[in-house]
Amino acid sequence: MAIETQPERAQQPGGREPGGALPARPWWMRPAFHTGLIGAVVGYLVGHWLGNFLASGYTQVMNASQNDFAIVLGYVVGTVGWLAGLGVFNDLIRSMLGRPLPTEAEEAGAASGLARYFRYTLNHKVVGIQYLVGMLVYFLTGGLFAMAIRSELLSPSYHVFSSAAYTEIVGEHGTMMMMMMTSVIVGPFGNYFVPLMIGSKRVAFPRIEALSFWLTPAAYIVLLSGLMFGGYPFGWTGYPPLSIQATQGADAYFVAFGLMGLSVTLAGFNIIVTVITHRAPGMRWSRIPIFVWSMLTVSFLFVLAAPVLFGACYMSLTDRTVQTAFFTHSLGGSSYLWQNLFWFFGHPEVYILALPGFGIVSELIPVFCRKPLFGYRISAAGMIGVTLLSFFVWQHHLFDSGINPDMRPVFMLTTEMISIPTGFIYLVALGTFWKAKIRFTVPMLFCLAMYFNFLIGGISGVFLSDVPADTTEHGSFFVMAHFHYTIMGGLIFAFMAGCYYWLPKMTAIKLNQTLGKIHFWIMFVAFNATFLPLFAVGMAGQPRRVYTYASNLQTVNDWVSISSFFLGGSILIFVINFVWSTVIARVREEGNPWRSRGLEWQVSSPPPPDNFDRVPVVLSGPYDYGVKGAPPMADLNPPAGVLAAAYAPSEVEA
Ligand code: HEM
Numbered sequence: 228m229a230i231e232t233q234p235e236r237a238q239q240p241g242g243r244e245p246g247g248a249l250p251a252r253p254w255w256m257r258p259a260f261h262t263g264l265i266g267a268v269v270g271y272l273v274g275h276w277l278g279n280f281l282a283s284g285y286t287q288v289m290n291a292s293q294n295d296f297a298i299v300l301g302y303v304v305g306t307v308g309w310l311a312g313l314g315v316f317n318d319l320i321r322s323m324l325g326r327p328l329p330t331e332a333e334e335a336g337a338a339s340g341l342a343r344y345f346r347y348t349l350n351h352k353v354v355g356i357q358y359l360v361g362m363l364v365y366f367l368t369g370g371l372f373a374m375a376i377r378s379e380l381l382s383p384s385y386h387v388f389s390s391a392a393y394t395e396i397v398g399e400h401g402t403m404m405m406m407m408m409t410s411v412i413v414g415p416f417g418n419y420f421v422p423l424m425i426g427s428k429r430v431a432f433p434r435i436e437a438l439s440f441w442l443t444p445a446a447y448i449v450l451l452s453g454l455m456f457g458g459y460p461f462g463w464t465g466y467p468p469l470s471i472q473a474t475q476g477a478d479a480y481f482v483a484f485g486l487m488g489l490s491v492t493l494a495g496f497n498i499i500v501t502v503i504t505h506r507a508p509g510m511r512w513s514r515i516p517i518f519v520w521s522m523l524t525v526s527f528l529f530v531l532a533a534p535v536l537f538g539a540c541y542m543s544l545t546d547r548t549v550q551t552a553f554f555t556h557s558l559g560g561s562s563y564l565w566q567n568l569f570w571f572f573g574h575p576e577v578y579i580l581a582l583p584g585f586g587i588v589s590e591l592i593p594v595f596c597r598k599p600l601f602g603y604r605i606s607a608a609g610m611i612g613v614t615l616l617s618f619f620v621w622q623h624h625l626f627d628s629g630i631n632p633d634m635r636p637v638f639m640l641t642t643e644m645i646s647i648p649t650g651f652i653y654l655v656a657l658g659t660f661w662k663a664k665i666r667f668t669v670p671m672l673f674c675l676a677m678y679f680n681f682l683i684g685g686i687s688g689v690f691l692s693d694v695p696a697d698t699t700e701h702g703s704f705f706v707m708a709h710f711h712y713t714i715m716g717g718l719i720f721a722f723m724a725g726c727y728y729w730l731p732k733m734t735a736i737k738l739n740q741t742l743g744k745i746h747f748w749i750m751f752v753a754f755n756a757t758f759l760p761l762f763a764v765g766m767a768g769q770p771r772r773v774y775t776y777a778s779n780l781q782t783v784n785d786w787v788s789i790s791s792f793f794l795g796g797s798i799l800i801f802v803i804n805f806v807w808s809t810v811i812a813r814v815r816e817e818g819n820p821w822r823s824r825g826l827e828w829q830v831s832s833p834p835p836p837d838n839f840d841r842v843p844v845v846l847s848g849p850y851d852y853g854v855k856g857a858p859p860m861a862d863l864n865p866p867a868g869v870l871a872a873a874y875a876p877s878e879v880e881a
């Protein structure tokens with residue numbers, strides 16, 4: 228079978244007949260950020276008015292102290308207005324009316340330079356950079372909430388915030404991080420590098436990709452707006468009955484989480500189809516980079532898990548607005564239903580956060596060890612195993628909330644089993660270190676730290692999957708320390724490795740390596756100084772989500788808080804480095820500074836608009852470092868005959 232890559236038609240989104248240029252609009256009417264904002268405000272007002280109007284006949288809604296219906300409709304219509312203002316629906320409407328679509332050149336010409344980063348665009352590299360900046364903003368916002376939490380916990384008796392405000396802040400921090408950081412690697416690096424790494428000009432569905440990004444600012448603003456309505460008192464997990472009884476702030480939580488669920492479903496769908504259909508000739512399944520394997524498997528988690536979250540948020544919203552009773556016990560609903568739906572998404576979510584991290588470190592380690600990735604196939608199999616198993620473990624989050632006791636051993640077993648494929652991925656990369664001459668560059672330091680941190684996170688997870696241990700540690704700072712080790716220590720360290728490694732590719736600018744090393748060491752030491760003591764604090768009984776604690780725990784809490792300020796400061800060093808290097812110093816970094824074999828490094832930096840001048844023909848795997856006589860990974864300029872032969876049926880099947 229010939230691999231169908233980049234069919235001609237697909238090269239040109241909306242391929243239209245030549246001639247008939249689109250009428251140009253004045254700049255203030257051209258869809259961009261400002262028209263999006265106008266659309267959002269107008270949409271919110273219209274939705275809010277509509278909600279009040281529609282609810283006016285229903286006394287049970289109107290007589291409640293608040294009309295959630297109006298708020299939710301405001302958010303929803305506001306989001307639609309935002310997207311419409313950005314121009315997301317323009318091509319759809321045009322093609323429904325049979326009008327010509329803009330050509331790629333017209334799309335690109337509509338805004339150039341900095342302006343294109345502020346508008347809906349179909350170029351996967353621009354979308355990747357939009358995601359990168361967006362994710363940094365979301366991460367810094369979540370981080371500020373973390374600093375606020377740690378400021379409050381400096382003292383058990385002197386309070387910076389009221390207990391209610393503290394709960395709001397913890398909820399905002401947890402939700403911002405868990406919600407937005409799902410895309411912290413897939414968004415920037417997945418969208419930017421998957422096409423480059425598989426030898427394609429573009430992704431399968433550029434419009435869907437762009438839409439997935441523009442939903443994220445909407446989710447971010449909606450979530451933050453919850454603070455204006457009093458926040459929500461149920462942390463990041465949205466448990467009823469609190470979630471149904473809470474005031475308007477809770478609407479923001481459900482709408483935002485729903486929007487983000489939609490965004491990642493779309494993003495995953497696009498990446499799956501891209502990897503399956505857009506590989507260059509010769510890019511066999513056994514040759515695709517391990518990072519692409521991680522993007523593919525995480526995309527399956529996205530499309531299978533996130534719709535459940537979307538549905539559950541939708542049901543909560545109807546409970547809150549139009550008096551359905553999915554989760555209201557007194558009316559025949561069940562709060563366990565929410566717990567099951569939420570964690571059916573929520574556990575895969577854990578691997579949504581872990582797999583891309585492993586993808587990055589497994590991709591980088593061979594480059595800096597100058598050795599082939601040990602056990603590439605085992606690692607890919609591990610990723611598939613994790614993906615499948617993660618749908619069979621969710622009830623371990625319910626061990627302590629009254630599930631049928633007979634189910635506990637089953638879920639304890641499946642949970643402990645998932646450490647086997649995780650172990651594959653982990654140990655395989657460790658095998659690459661064997662007798663390697665490691666180059667301790669900044670990205671490599673972050674990779675090594677990720678391994679160290681994830682080990683602690685993983686081992687503490689085995690304790691928590693054990694029912695007797697979980698019943699005592701549940702709801703304590705032990706759990707807190709555990710998941711920060713895996714997410715902050717795993718995902719975020721890997722994200723940093725990716726930034727230092729790939730930013731020179733994306734911008735052709737070198738980040739300052741000395742500042743990078745300072746950033747690394749402060750972040751690594753401060754991270755461990757912050758979270759390691761929290762295991763002990765948890766075992767000593769300090770509960771999560773409570774703004775006070777036993778006074779004998781103050782010294783260690785102070786230590787933790789001060790360390791966490793250093794941790795926050797280290798992220799600032801990164802931001803300063805990022806801005807200083809890319810805006811002020813601008814030291815050019817062309818070519819292939821890490822001497823990587825990866826396909827993405829074989830083109831210029833930043834890559835040309837079409838990535839490759841001609842469809843490349845892949846000749847070997849990406850990790851043949853130090854292998855004598857290994858051909859380059861791809862022929863970027865194959866003679867016409869070779870390309871035709873590559874598309875011809877292979878000998879095996881012929
Ligand atoms: C600068 C680094 C960070 C610090 C210092 C930090 C600190 C904290 C603290 C102190 C709490 C507990 C509050 C309490 O229970 O009273 C917390 C909760 C939480 N954090 Fe972080 N955090 C950091 C980064 C992250 C990251 C990167 C993520 C995930 C991507 C994350 C996800 C969460 C979640 C889900 C909760 C639970 C919220 C809840 O109980 O509903 N945090 N964090």
Ligand SMILES: [Cu+2]
Pocket residue numbers: 573574577620621623624
């Ligand atoms: Cu879980």
